[in-house]
Amino acid sequence: MENRTPRQSFTTVTDLVLPSETNPLNNLFGGELLARMDRAASIAARRHCRRVVVTASVNHVAFSRMIPLGSVVTIEAQVSRAFKSSMEVYMDVYIEDRESGERTKANEAIYSFVAVDDTGRPVQIPAIHPETEDEKNRYDAALRRKQLSLVLAGKMKAAEATELKALFE
C-alpha cells in the first residue's frame, strides 16, 4: 500500500450562512457547523484511503468566534495521522470579510474516521508522512488524542494510555 501525505487529502468546502441555519442571535447554529465539518472531514478521510469511511468520534471542537448570518465560511480539512484503520482529520474554519476578503480563523476541530469494507468492518489504510512543520506537530500529537478518545469511549484502560501518562511524568 503506497504511503501518502496530508496534502493529498486536503479538502476545502466553502458555503454561505443562510437564515434557516442560525440561532436566535442570528449566528450559525453549532450543530449546522458540526455537520458541515463532518462532511468536509469525511471527504478528506476518503481522499486519504479511497475507502468508505465512518465517523468514529468528534475529538475536539472549539467554537471560538460567532459566525454571523450571511458569512462566507470555509472549512479546510486534512488527515493529520493515519493509524491501522483509523485516521485523525484536523480542520480549520475561516470566515471571510465581505468587503476586504480578509480571512479570520473562527473555529478548529478534530474528528476521527475509520475506513470500513462493505460490511462495515475496519480495513487497513495507507500510512501517512507529514511534510511541513505544522503537519509534523499535528501528527506527533495525534496519538495522544487517539488514546484520550479511546479512554473516554471506554475502549482503552487509562493505565495503557502511554502517551497521556507521558504528559504528566
Ligand SMILES: CC(=O)SCCNC(=O)CCNC(=O)[C@H](O)C(C)(C)COP(=O)(O)OP(=O)(O)OC[C@H]1O[C@@H](n2cnc3c(N)ncnc32)[C@H](O)[C@@H]1OP(=O)(O)O
Ligand atoms: C461519515 C458519517 O457520518 S458515518 C455515520 C456515523 N458513524 C457511524 O455510524 C459509525 C458507527 N461505529 C462503527 O461502525 C464502529 O464503532 C467503528 C467502525 C467506528 C469502530 O468499530 P470497532 O468494532 O470499534 O472496531 P475496532 O475496535 O477494531 O476499532 C477500529 C479502529 O477504530 C478506532 N476507534 C474506535 N473507536 C474510536 C474512538 N472513539 N476514537 C478514536 N478511534 C476509535 C480504533 O482505535 C481502531 O483504530 P486502528 O485500527 O487505527 O488502530
